[in-house]
Amino acid sequence: xxxxxxxxxxxxxxxxxxxxxxxxxxxxxxxxxxxxxxxxxxxxxxxxxxxxxxxxxxxxxxxxxxxxxxxxxxxxxxxxxxxxxxxxxxxxxxxxxxxxxxxxxxxxxxxxxxxxxxxxxxxxxxxxxxxxxxxxxxxxxxxxxxxxxxxxxxxxxxxxxxxxxxxxxxxxxxx
Numbered sequence: 001x002x003x004x005x006x007x008x009x010x011x012x013x014x015x016x017x018x019x020x021x022x023x024x025x026x027x028x029x030x031x032x033x034x035x036x037x038x039x040x041x042x043x044x045x046x047x048x049x050x051x052x053x054x055x056x057x058x059x060x061x062x063x064x065x066x067x068x069x070x071x072x073x074x075x076x077x078x079x080x081x082x083x084x085x086x087x088x089x090x091x092x093x094x095x096x097x098x099x100x101x102x103x104x105x106x107x108x109x110x111x112x113x114x115x116x117x118x119x120x121x122x123x124x125x126x127x128x129x130x131x132x133x134x135x136x137x138x139x140x141x142x143x144x145x146x147x148x149x150x151x152x153x154x155x156x157x158x159x160x161x162x163x164x165x166x167x168x169x170x171x172x173x174x175x
Contacts, residue, residue: 130153137150
């Protein structure tokens with residue numbers, strides 16, 4: 001009887017090896033239905049690692065990857081820029097294959113030198129490194145100064161900001 005079990009195990013092992021070498025590997029199908037994510041992440045952290053070290057980090061409560069977009073719940077991203085560390089957080093964000101991010105609902109963009117911008121929506125172009133509210137109103141804070149406006153465009157490389165319809169309350173100590 002021991003000989004029969006030994007032969008059965010040998011045949012099973014040989015069949016497994018034959019399957020590994022001769023059968024095509026299993027392919028995972030992609031989900032094509034609208035509204036159904038291909039993959040989901042919960043409570044995630046991500047890092048952009050370059051030759052200079054970690055240049056940006058990202059966190060979120062949930063990310064859902066669809067065919068051409070990724071929806072992120074409670075995103076918080078930090079990035080090392082020429083002007084120091086910049087951070088942005090919102091209730092939601094959508095990343096597209098066009099290398100852009102749309103931050104939506106309770107968005108706050110801030111820099112470590114003390115200024116911050118709040119708005120309901122900010123677009124970020126990853127290629128051009130430009131933030132834009134594209135018609136949405138914003139409020140910028142620097143020290144005790146408060147600036148309100150629309151159509152804010154922030155150039156990450158130069159640190160320059162331009163906007164329309166500005167109303168500013170500049171504190172004398174911030175001049």
